[in-house]
Amino acid sequence: MAELSDEQKRDFEAAAFRRLVDHLRERGDVQNIDLMNLAGFCRNCLSNWYREAAEADGVALSKDESREIIYGMPYAEWQALNQTEASEAKKAEFEARRPKDH
Numbered sequence: 001m002a003e004l005s006d007e008q009k010r011d012f013e014a015a016a017f018r019r020l021v022d023h024l025r026e027r028g029d030v031q032n033i034d035l036m037n038l039a040g041f042c043r044n045c046l047s048n049w050y051r052e053a054a055e056a057d058g059v060a061l062s063k064d065e066s067r068e069i070i071y072g073m074p075y076a077e078w079q080a081l082n083q084t085e086a087s088e089a090k091k092a093e094f095e096a097r098r099p100k101d102h
Contacts, residue, residue: 021046025072028082037093046070 004012024030024043032042044067051066067075086094 021070021072024070028078031082031084031086031090033086033090033094037090037097040097040099043067043070 024046032044035042047063047066047070050069051061051063054061054066061069064075071078
């Protein structure tokens with residue numbers, strides 16, 4: 001593997017993150033509960049991680065602000081446009097696999 005500088009690693013990681021966020025914005029049909037059940041994280045997790053990184057660097061972001069960064073719009077707006085009621089089976093699967101911090 002090629003030796004990457006710290007700056008290259010940061011830039012490539014940032015580019016991959018932006019692509020992931022863009023992809024999730026385009027795929028409003030993919031529900032957060034589906035992401036949680038399959039991968040153990042969702043858009044809200046990304047927004048929490050973003051906020052935590054900002055706070056670690058001394059930048060205060062609210063939960064709503066970090067969610068808007070990830071969703072590309074206010075969370076309530078995204079919910080109204082995209083969120084559907086999860087089936088009982090999906091809810092049960094989520095509860096069985098639910099991470100401790102959710």
